[in-house]
Amino acid sequence: MKHISQPAKKRLITLAQLLQQYPDPKITSVKIAQMTGWTEATIRRDISLLELHSGISNGYETKQLQKAITQKLGIGQQETQNKLCIVGLARLGESMLDQTLFEGTGFLLTAGFDTNQNRLDLIKSPIPLFPTLDLETKIRSLKIQYAILAVSDEKAQFMCDRLISCGIKGILNYTNTILKVSPQVRLLNCGPGFMLTNLL
Amino acid sequence: MKHISQPAKKRLITLAQLLQQYPDPKITSVKIAQMTGWTEATIRRDISLLELHSGISNGYETKQLQKAITQKLGIGQQETQNKLCIVGLARLGESMLDQTLFEGTGFLLTAGFDTNQNRLDLIKSPIPLFPTLDLETKIRSLKIQYAILAVSDEKAQFMCDRLISCGIKGILNYTNTILKVSPQVRLLNCGPGFMLTNLL
């Protein structure tokens, strides 16, 4: 099996999501290019990494392609799903407390944490919520491997350290703090302050 | 002046922010590498793009380096600041309605928009808020060039189109919708669903 690069992986996941709502039973690289703005060549190269060989000279079957992507990348099916939690449930964290946001990504939202017991009582959510006190125990017992960090900037590094000490694999940092993480932890800065620097 | 690539630019901005809170008056590429996880070589290359030539064999002066970065990249000073607005002020949008999040990024938060007049009345914010009705007029009159999109998924594409029709230059998409934009508009998907795909 060929190696699929990060950018290619990302495009393929997006593509799978697009195909889900694509009306025609057939699709070509040209049409995908029009929808996404990627070049034809890139799209064909990406798809060729799946080693389907089913599209020869005829475009791809929408549903088949979609299925191939999710299968090859191992997203969607329960067994492979990576468990995810949200740490910090103020406005920002609470706004992400919704499994539908993660459908088709390969992640399963499994828990929410907040220090404020009052807030935990107030929020009604189908996802179980816990006080931050239980962070370590719950992360280990529920086998959570990924976290969305949405606490206040002051607590960010501290909570980050606690998450790492639980052996978490990846963190989406929605705070505006530059976090120091050990190299085996994948960290992505998602806060607006960080993302804007990609626009300049 | 040498060309500074996107990735390098991003690292330099992060570095400038780090330097702001760095205690020692001197710093070396090794120390930066430890803090950030980047390689020494990359750091030295990045800094060399600034054409300082002040660090020969001795490490860099913290403050001087920081100043050089912000100056060279033209961030921080009022004249160069790019104006930014937030569209959609529900929990997510409201949580970003805070200029301090954007300090040192070269962006100035200038307006917030929401369809719900009631919400506009309720939120107290030093940043001026407007009904979505006035989106086009205000964006043009205030010369806003960048937007944070934080509306509900259903309205995302519609609002995106309206923003583009105003000639906006870049959009941070915090919704979970895959947006179709014209190629001259820079689009960054920041929603957790999108960001997670970078962790896989």
Added chain:
DNA sequence: CGCTGTGAACGAATTCACAGCA
């Protein structure tokens, strides 16, 4: 023909490796 799949060319960014300064 129109479309895929892919070797080869290309371009961009990172890393190596070392000369040179204090």
Added chain:
DNA sequence: TGCTGTGAATTCGTTCACAGCG
């Protein structure tokens, strides 16, 4: 010796260009 700055090598991702299938 410890550090920077930078040509050269390398790696990685994208794009070209075309052979080959239906």
